[in-house]
Amino acid sequence: MSLLDIAPVIPVVVIDDPETAVPLARALVAGGLPVIEVTLRTACALDAVARIAAEVPEAVVGAGTVRTPADVTASVAAGARFLVSPGSTPRLLDAMEEGGIPFLPGAATSSEVMALAERGLTEMKFFPAEAAGGMPYLKSLGGPLPEVRFCPTGGIRLQTAPEYLALANVGCVGGTWLTPTDALAAGDYARIEKLAAEAAALR
Numbered sequence: 001m002s003l004l005d006i007a008p009v010i011p012v013v014v015i016d017d018p019e020t021a022v023p024l025a026r027a028l029v030a031g032g033l034p035v036i037e038v039t040l041r042t043a044c045a046l047d048a049v050a051r052i053a054a055e056v057p058e059a060v061v062g063a064g065t066v067r068t069p070a071d072v073t074a075s076v077a078a079g080a081r082f083l084v085s086p087g088s089t090p091r092l093l094d095a096m097e098e099g100g101i102p103f104l105p106g107a108a109t110s111s112e113v114m115a116l117a118e119r120g121l122t123e124m125k126f127f128p129a130e131a132a133g134g135m136p137y138l139k140s141l142g143g144p145l146p147e148v149r150f151c152p153t154g155g156i157r158l159q160t161a162p163e164y165l166a167l168a169n170v171g172c173v174g175g176t177w178l179t180p181t182d183a184l185a186a187g188d189y190a191r192i193e194k195l196a197a198e199a200a201a202l203r
């Protein structure tokens, strides 16, 4: 099954305290969002991926903000089951293809989408979604490039997710709104589960 079709929303999470990784993942899974992208933006991100992979088998945990071949290697070693990148370079694409797990390369323009499609890649992240043209831009891409499907991410919230999900070329959306920093800091996993359940109900 494609990564884009497992759940309507991929929570993008920034983890500062590795102790929060497992309860956070359990809350998201309980709310109905098993696909979780842990961004490689904090020192403990790989540790968080490893903990979730080991202790929350119902979750499909991946690494986000993958920018270099070294990020690919480290993410796969930590147990990531998929990779997400904010943009795409030939060197990074080579590494992700060699990584042996599914990945969503980032693209923001028709030329970038076409370059990925030329390599046979037809599922990608549209980033930064709202800033790069949002739903109207993605809808326009669907005309000339109908075989490409997207996970738009960047500035999307519960209120705006449905307009993206209504497009034929959108499988799911990504976003950070499910894991507010204050809820994480307070250990309020019940609130995170509730936010996840609202998002899971979008489809």
Ligand code: 3PG
Pocket (backbone or CB within 6 Å): 012, 039, 064, 065, 127, 153, 154, 155, 156, 174, 175, 176, 177
């Ligand atoms: C990303 O890396 O995908 C973005 O940081 C998503 O963040 P946002 O949902 O808060 O825009």
